[in-house]
Each structure stands twice: as structure tokens, then as C-alpha cells.
Amino acid sequence: MTHVVTDNCQKCRFTDCVTVCPVDCFHLGEDMLYIDPDECIDCGACVPECPVEAIYMEEDLPDDKQEWVQINADRAADLPVCNEKLDPLPTAEARKTELGF
Numbered sequence: 692m693t694h695v696v697t698d699n700c701q702k703c704r705f706t707d708c709v710t711v712c713p714v715d716c717f718h719l720g721e722d723m724l725y726i727d728p729d730e731c732i733d734c735g736a737c738v739p740e741c742p743v744e745a746i747y748m749e750e751d752l753p754d755d756k757q758e759w760v761q762i763n764a765d766r767a768a769d770l771p772v773c774n775e776k777l778d779p780l781p782t783a784e785a786r787k788t789e790l791g792f
């Protein structure tokens with residue numbers, strides 16, 4: 692079991708989540724973050740931090756977001772760890788509004 696970042700993070704990348712992760716398992720992609728399933732300890736601390744509700748416990752993933760389990764595993768393996776808050780992407784506020792948050 693792991694936690695999973697989904698498409699709501701795309702174009703957003705607020706990075707509030709990384710500051711609470713006790714095991715530094717977030718990895719930095721071009722337009723979103725990914726969680727390394729081998730490192731995540733399922734503490735759940737990141738879920739309420741995300742302003743666009745992009746993070747799910749794997750067992751809570753909606754049917755139409757199941758593909759993100761494998762995407763997170765694949766991408767996290769190739770990308771650097773992100774454990775410090777970064778400036779959001781320039782598109783972040785527009786994306787947040789588009790998502791209804």
C-alpha cells in the first residue's frame with residue numbers, strides 16, 4: 692500500500708505536501724510530484740496539506756484514477772527527491788480555480 696499523487700497536481704505543484712513527509716518520498720517532475728511507493732509509510736500527513744486534493748491513499752483511489760499507482764512508481768524511480776517547499780508553477784492558481792478549489 693502507498694499514497695498516490697494524481698492529475699490534480701499537474702500544472703500546480705504547490706509542494707505543501709513535501710514539508711510534512713517524514714521519509715522524503717516525494718519526487719519532482721516537470722509539472723507535478725510523484726510518491727515513491729517503496730518509501731511511503733502511509734502516514735497520511737500529506738493528504739490534508741494538498742490544496743487541490745491530489746493525494747489519495749491507494750485503496751481510496753477512484754476507479755478513473757487507478758492508473759496513477761503505476762505512474763507514480765515509474766516516474767518516482769527516475770526523478771530527484773523533493774523535500775523543500777518550492778514556488779508553485781505559474782499556472783498553479785489558474786489550475787486550482789479550474790479544479791474548483
Ligand code: SF4
Nearest residue numbers: 700704705706708741
Ligand atoms: S500539495 Fe498537492 S498540488 Fe502541491 S505538489 Fe503536493 S500533491 Fe501536488
Ligand code: SF4
Nearest residue numbers: 712731732734735737
Ligand atoms: S503518506 Fe506520509 S510517507 Fe507517504 S507520501 Fe504522504 S507524508 Fe510521505
